[in-house]
Amino acid sequence: MIDTSIIAFQNGFAYIRKHPQLLLTIGLIVLIPLAFMFSGQQFLNAARLNQETLERERIGMLHDVVSLLSTNFAFDSSRIETEFKVLGEQNQDLVALRLIKDDGDGLRIIAALESETEDAVSETALYQTANIQPGTSIITPLARGGSRYWQGVRRIESDLGEYYLFTETSLAHIDAIFAERIREAYYWLFGILSIVILLVVRHVRLIDYAYLYRETKRANEMKDLFTNMIAHELRAPLTAMRGYASMIVEKTDASSEIQLSATRIEQSASRLSLIVTDLLDVARIQSGKLSMRSERVNITNVIISVVDALHIVANEKHITIKTETNASPTYIQADEKRLYQAFTNLVSNAIKYTKAGSITVSLEERSDRIEVRVKDTGVGMSAEHQKQLFAPFFRIENTETEGTVGTGLGMWITKQLVELMKGSIAVESIKGVGTHVVVTLPKS
Numbered sequence: 001m002i003d004t005s006i007i008a009f010q011n012g013f014a015y016i017r018k019h020p021q022l023l024l025t026i027g028l029i030v031l032i033p034l035a036f037m038f039s040g041q042q043f044l045n046a047a048r049l050n051q052e053t054l055e056r057e058r059i060g061m062l063h064d065v066v067s068l069l070s071t072n073f074a075f076d077s078s079r080i081e082t083e084f085k086v087l088g089e090q091n092q093d094l095v096a097l098r099l100i101k102d103d104g105d106g107l108r109i110i111a112a113l114e115s116e117t118e119d120a121v122s123e124t125a126l127y128q129t130a131n132i133q134p135g136t137s138i139i140t141p142l143a144r145g146g147s148r149y150w151q152g153v154r155r156i157e158s159d160l161g162e163y164y165l166f167t168e169t170s171l172a173h174i175d176a177i178f179a180e181r182i183r184e185a186y187y188w189l190f191g192i193l194s195i196v197i198l199l200v201v202r203h204v205r206l207i208d209y210a211y212l213y214r215e216t217k218r219a220n221e222m223k224d225l226f227t228n229m230i231a232h233e234l235r236a237p238l239t240a241m242r243g244y245a246s247m248i249v250e251k252t253d254a255s256s257e258i259q260l261s262a263t264r265i266e267q268s269a270s271r272l273s274l275i276v277t278d279l280l281d282v283a284r285i286q287s288g289k290l291s292m293r294s295e296r297v298n299i300t301n302v303i304i305s306v307v308d309a310l311h312i313v314a315n316e317k318h319i320t321i322k323t324e325t326n327a328s329p330t331y332i333q334a335d336e337k338r339l340y341q342a343f344t345n346l347v348s349n350a351i352k353y354t355k356a357g358s359i360t361v362s363l364e365e366r367s368d369r370i371e372v373r374v375k376d377t378g379v380g381m382s383a384e385h386q387k388q389l390f391a392p393f394f395r396i397e398n399t400e401t402e403g404t405v406g407t408g409l410g411m412w413i414t415k416q417l418v419e420l421m422k423g424s425i426a427v428e429s430i431k432g433v434g435t436h437v438v439v440t441l442p443k444s
Contacts, residue, residue, distance in 0.1 A: 033193050040185045044178070051174060055150065059169060060137045062091070063154045066165050070099055075160055080111040088113045095149065096168035100127070101161060127164050130155040147172050220286070227283040231276045238276065241269040278409040282392070285416045292420050293335040299370060299441070300325045302336060303361050306343045314351050314359065321347075324362035332370055332441050334421045342417045345410040346374045346437050353435070354378035365443075372439045380431040389427050390415040 066087070073079045077099070084097050097113035107127060130138045130153040142149040148171040156163040245266035249259050284290035307323050314321040343361070350359045357377030364371045381389070388394045393408040418425045422442050429435040 032196055033189060036189050036192060040189075044182065044185075047181075048178060051178075055169070055171070055174070056139055059139055059150065059152045059167060062087070062094075062167060063137045063152060063165055066097070066099070067154065067156050070156060070163065070165070071158060075099070075101070075110065075158070075163060077111040081113075084111060084113040091169075093170050093173055094167065095170050096166065098166040100164040100166055102164065107164065126151065126153050126166075127155075129153070130164060142168075148175060224283045224287045227279055231280045231283075234276050235273070238269050238273045242266050242273070245269065278413060281413050282409060285413070290416075290420070292338060294333050295336060296331050297334045297336045297339060298329045299332050299334075299339070299372070300328075300330050300363060302339050303343060303363060303372065306340060306347055307361055310344070310347050310351060313348075317351065317354070318356065319351060319354055320358040321351075322358070322360055324360060326363060326365065330363065330365055330370060332443060334441065338417045338421065342414045342439070343372070343374075345414045346439070349410055350374050350376040350378065350435070350437075357434070368443055370441045370443060372441070374437045374439075375434065377434040380433050380435055381427075381429045382431050386427050386429055390425070 066083075069083050070080055073083075080099055087097060088094055094113065098109050099111040100107050101110050126138065126140065130136075134155045134157050137152050137154045139150055139152040142151050150169045150171065152165075152167045152169070154165045156165060245262045248254055248262035249266065251259075254262075281290065303323055303325055307321055311321060347359065347361060354376045355378065359377075360373075360375045362373045362375065364373070390411050392412040394411075395408040415425050418439055418441070424440045426438045426440075427435065428438065
């Protein structure tokens with residue numbers, strides 16, 4: 001158990017070291033609720049203080065009114081009690097309201113808001129305090145039965161004798177309001193804390209995503225570096241193999257069996273060289289390092305050059321290959337080398353998947369674009385395969401394509417090259433009838 005706890009702690013510490021932003025996030029989880037609670041408590045204390053000040057002033061004003069009424073009514077108990085009932089209805093927090101006379105022998109209640117009161121007043125300490133400041137309300141707090149009250153006493157000086165005004169005000173209503181506000185504040189705090197936690201969870205995920213992105217980017221860079229290094233290292237021996245194989249084929253004194261083996265070696269080395277070239281192009285395209293030139297190119301000459309270069313390969317399969325282009329030059333802005341590569345891939349692919357028939361490369365000039373079609377009478381493809389044709393490493397595998405070799409990168413590379421030259425590529429095909437690959441490029 002101890003070893004597991006230590007390992008978990010070490011893993012957590014290592015994770016935080018990799019993600020120092022988490023320390024700030026954890027700090028926010030703690031500080032935001034504390035700051036909210038502190039500011040809320042300060043606001044609550046200020047509000048409570050203001051409310052108590054207002055309540056004291058209200059009690060003082062009540063004492064002023066009752067003192068004036070008592071004097072005007074010449075301390076008539078019946079009239080004063082009538083007014084007490086009115087004041088009690090208007091002030092629901094008023095628990096007790098009494099007018100007390102000092103007879104010399106003691107204090108006696110002559111008028112009261114309450115229906116049941118004793119005639120004499122047993123506690124005289126509060127009234128003695130009122131004697132110190134005649135005409136001023138002496139207000140003191142009192143706790144009883146879990147509730148808070150304020151008791152107020154004022155000495156009333158009159159020619160008719162010495163009188164005291166006693167009030168007791170309940171703070172239950174105010175305390176209930178504050179308790180409700182505190183509950184609401186805690187609800188808000190819980191809501192804010194929930195939002196903060198959700199944001200923290202999202203932030204942690206983003207941190208993980210950012211970390212994984214950096215690691216993935218680093219891995220991709222290492223992969224591209226490895227691919228470039230391997231491809232460059234493979235090119236030299238492949239070139240040597242092809243050269244030695246060609247020398248053996250050209251030797252007149254070599255036997256036919258040796259010449260056939262050398263020819264196969266040269267063909268295999270050529271295919272491997274094409275794979276290496278494709279891998280290099282994929283790495284450059286994915287890393288954004290593929291160099292593209294923008295120059296004025298005669299696309300008619302490019303198409304004728306591609307067809308002339310692949311004419312022998314087509315003849316070996318007894319396939320007729322031809323072009324349908326304008327007699328006059330047609331110019332576009334493109335990279336001539338990459339344009340030649342793209343059309344070579346398309347025509348080579350058409351030859352590869354055409355067992356018999358013809359291949360036609362046509363060029364049509366529109367008002368604002370050039371449209372090149374590579375049409376073949378090959379095996380064709382289904383609608384599902386057409387959707388995946390330009391995906392990397394995709395190859396159609398069925399009985400009709402059995403024995404056809406390839407990496408599945410040619411069409412993907414071609415699509416990337418065409419789009420880098422501001423063009424588009426699409427396919428139209430019917431299974432068993434043939435395929436049209438349409439390349440659209442903007443005019444110069």
